[in-house]
Structure formats: C-alpha cells, structure tokens
Amino acid sequence: MSTAKAAPRKAAPAGPKPVSYREALTQAMREEMERDAQVFVMGEDVGQYEGAFKVTRGLLREFGDRRVVDTPISEAGFVGIGIGAAMAGLRPVLELMTVNFSILALDQIVNNAAKLRYMFGGQVACPIVIRMPGGAGHQLAAQHSHSLEAWYSHVPGLKVIVPATPYDAKGLLKTAIRDDDPVVFLESEGLYAKKGPVGGPDDLVPLGRAAVRRRGGDCTVVALSRMVWVALSAADALAEDGIETEVIDPRTLRPLDLETLAASVRRTGRAVIVEEGWPESGVAANLAARLYEACFDWLDAPIARVSAADVPMPYAKNLEQAALPSPAQVAGEVRRLVGRGGG
C-alpha cells in the first residue's frame, strides 16, 4: 500500500497470503478471544448464523455459546448489557448488524458508554468494542446506507476507528479490544471482500496514527475507510496527467492524528477531504476546520470537500452512484485546486 499506483495484490509483501478484510476481522476476534478469557462476542445472529456478513464465522464452533452470544433483535438492550458487562471488567465485542441499527442504541452508547469514566470521576472503565458495518453502494436505499462517522466522532469519551485495509482492520480491532475505553469500530460493507496482507497475533496498529497511502507533492487527499480506495483510484488517473497526489488515511478519528495530516498539507499547500457521509457538519467539514487552523498560512487554495449528496440514499442504481463520491469527482477537485496557482 505504500507505493504509488499499487494494486492491492501487488502491494502485498512476500509472506502470508492475502486475506479479506472480513477474514482479517475474524482473525482479530479469534486471536483476542484465545488470548483473554474476558473477551466475548455478542450480537444479532453472530453465533449460529455466523454474522450477517459472516465476520464471526467459526467463532461459535470454537468458543461455544458462553462467549459467542446470539441476542434477540434488541439493539438498545444488548448494547446496554454489553456496557454493563464492560463496567464489571469483561471485554465485550459487540456486533451491531449495521451502523443503521446503532441508532436504536445511541442512548446507551452516548449517554452511558461515553460518559461512565468521566461522570464517575475515573472510578470505572468501559472496555467495550462496538463493531458496525456501514456505508452505501449496494442499492439498500434510505435506511440501510448510513455513514455515521461524524455522529460518533462528535462524542468525547468514545474512540472511533475507520479501517480501510485488511491489515488495519485486524490490527486496529485487536488494539480496540485491548483498549480500556469504549470504541466504535466502523467497518465498510463495501470492503469486506477486499484482500490484502495482515499482521500476525502480535501486530497491533496503534490508535491515532494516520497512514500515508501514497506519496505526492501536488495535493493532499485525506480519505476515510472505503474512500481511501476511491482516492487512490483518482490518484492513479491524476498521475497520468502528471499530478502527484498524497493520499492520507487517518485510520482513527478519535484520536485524530492531526499532525500527519497537517504536515502533508503544509508540504502540498492543497487539500481535498473525501468522506462517504453527508456534507453538513460532517467529518470532512471538521477536518477542513482543523486543517485551516493548523495550516492556513501554507495553503495555496481553499480546502475542498467531497461528501455524499445531501439526501437520503436513493434506491435507483444510477442515482445511488450519483449520490456517492467517485474517483472522477475526487480527481476533478484535485485538478481544480492544482489549477489554482501555487507550486
């Protein structure tokens, strides 16, 4: 992933065979469950059915129903139970079938998980991981296509992870499970089949460290989750015209590695931010503000944002594609900024 134009297969270093983002997550859970008896998995259809996206495949067989718990369809209830269990020192890894259903559990996540340590003066920890597949692109329409990174990263007390590669999916999930704070772990449904290298049982990816996915001096593109791949695709096209794009993946939104983002923008003088969520009060809006504060004097052009259209997701395939950020849109924004003076 570190070299320009690399297709993921070529980017894989020699060694273990590439695995899917889905399997990378399964490996992380399996390894952490083997390592720590306090870790358990809970959610709707995570056991016998092996998960709506098969991310928990094999776990019930291996660990039994004490540690792989199928719940009724009661998101607020089982998330709250997980939070209570975490207060008692267990390390629940909850699967919300999709981020869309997490809205039913929002009170538990925001009013309880995010607040316990603080409002009780540090007496209690809440070491819970709440996994939520999300994003659009499969014609699932208005209620099954959310990207709620902005909502969760708005909340102090939560940690928010947005992995884009199999390596990060595994390494960051392992870190999240070992973390003593509540973590919202946002997976992209569109990336489950994506293959790439992954680390071994001891390869953790730290929180708060962005990854530079491609080096380039003309414009910085900050992209989240699946949008990293959209940005890399745009970068390939731009390179054919001699425009070198630096693609940065923050990997975690809380904590945020502002330093790596700002260092890149100071070097290139330009920034495009790409997210799959809505534009109003979105992650891109926030990152743009942070980068203006940190890099205003270095900017050669206003920061640009590429977000989803400001509408509920339409069903019609052509409209859905029109609503989502595309490589062409990202490339267009980069060209616009690069054409606007400066280096």
Next chain:
Amino acid sequence: MAKTRSPSARDAVTRPDAELMRGMFETMWLIRRFEERAAEEYMRGRIGGFLHLAIGEEAAVVGAITALRPTDPITSTYREHGQALARGSDPRAVMAELFGRRDGLCGGLGGSMHLMDKERHFYGGYGIVGGSIPLAVGLAFAIAYREEDSVALAMFGDGAVNQGVLAEVMNMAELWRLPVVFFVLNNQYGMGTAVERASAETDLFKRADAFDMPARQVDGMDVMAVHAAVTEAARLAREERQPSMIEAIAYRYRGHSMSDPDTTREGSEKERWQARDPLVTFERVLLGEGVVTREEADAVRAAAERAVEEAAGFAEESPEVPPEELARHLYADPWSDDPRGGAAMPPRKDGS
C-alpha cells in the same frame, strides 16, 4: 397477582435480626436528614443543577439494599443519594459531590444525579429514565459469565416501566436466566404524570408476566416487607438463576426535583401518605418489639443530624475541583490537556 408466580413463599424465614433492624432504622433517618439538609443547601445556592429528593422513599431504598450482600452490584436513577448512603458511602463525600467539590464521591464531576461508589459496588445514578437498567443486566451477565454467586439489583421508577429498553432487557434476563432483580420503586409519579395517566396497566409488576418472570407487589412504605421481598428475590437469583421483578409502592413527599413547584398533586393525597410515614411506622414496630427504646430512637435521630451537619461542613470546606481535572478522566490515557483539542493527539516526541 394475576398468573404471576410469587417469590414470597419464604418471606417468613428472612426476618432480619435486631441488629440489622437497628441499622436499617439508622440509615433511614440518615437519608431523611440528609435529603432535608440537601434541600436547604440547594436553597442557599451551594448545590446546583437538579436535586431529586427521596423523602418518603426511605423504606423502599433501605429495605431493598439491606437485603443484599455488600458485594452485590446495584444501579439506580438520578434519585439515588439514599442508595449511596444505604450502601455505606461516606455522607461527607456524598454531600461534597452535591456541592461539586474535589472530595466528592466522583471528584465533583458527577453531581447529584451521578453518584457512584465502585468500592461499595454501587454502580451509579443515571439521568436517562430507564437507561441504567440494561447496565444492571450487564452486571448480572458478567456474574453469570464468571460463574459467581452475586446478584445485580436494578432500581428504577414507575416512569421507566414504559421505556422500551426495559422490555428488551427483561426478555434477555429471563431468556438467559441472569441473576438480576428488577426493582420498581413506584412513587406514583413520573415527574408530574400520575401512573394511571401513563400506564394502561397500573399494576406495574404484571409486566413480568410477558416474560414468564416471577414478580410481586410490596408495600414500599414498610421496610420489613421490602426487605423480605428482596431477600427472596435475591435468593431466587443467586440459587436458581431466576430473575424476578418487585414493585414497591411508595410515595415521594417532595416534587420531582427542587425546581418542581409540585402543583399537580392534591395536598390531601400527600397527607394520606405521610400518615403512614415509613420512619414513624418502623419506629413503632421497633419500640413494640423492644428492639430500640424511645431514648435510643431519639439518639438515632440526633446521630443522623450530627452526621449530616458534619457532611455539610466537610463539603463546604472541600476545595473546588482543580481546573486540570477538566479532561483528566475522559479517557484511560488522555491525549491532550487542551479540552478544545480533545480528539487530537499531542505532538509526538519521536518525530514519526
């Protein structure tokens, strides 16, 4: 009792001994005097925010908590000063928390609605009606997961019964046979709305029928009755992994909070309930059985007054919360001392 199974069969054998009864009496008076003093301090402006008083609910609180082992975890609502005191939290630390001072139970970060004393397995007061009940079930889940023999007690009010999340977690508690007791302290009003205006079935314990869970109603003004009911419910949970629900009928004498002018309730209604004040009726029982003398009862009240006086003095003397505490407890390892930059990592020293 409808078709509800009753956990009352063994009530007769669970009568507390004289020492425990004296202790219950002392705690009830401590709560009464503490709440009265808190109201005074609120009027003086030393306590901010919301202040919800449990005057009138002492029997329900003390009867339930004394029926448990000190290591059984409890969750409560925002009306939880009494729960903390009944669990043995230092009244000085509780009052200092209400004052928002450094020596408060939660270092001044929680306030009246968010008392918590982990050392005493009191898992806190919560401000969202019904929102804390799943946490108690989660504590019970952890007990079952670790194959321990504790019991979790979820205390909540009649208002919480109509929150959907209660049905969700009662279902899971029964489905998974978790060691938890759902304790509804029915004080007749969800803020200003009477139970009969909020619940289609006013016998709230019957909700348990839907989950095939045993449940019963008990006189929440009678500390002995509450103690007996919770003792049996705890036994069921501990020995048979059978969750249950108890509805204690009580009455809060004051409005919902200190800012509630309490205009919706009839004065005669309050007088009717105050005529069977739980402290007065319990004292009559104790005198009748020779557990305390009149002089000893007076001494209990005097001791409660002294403790509360001392608590208020301590809270007043306690320093303000240091400004550096603003973001200290946000995360296990805070990244930033600057709350504005709470989400950002501090500059790295290794230059990577």
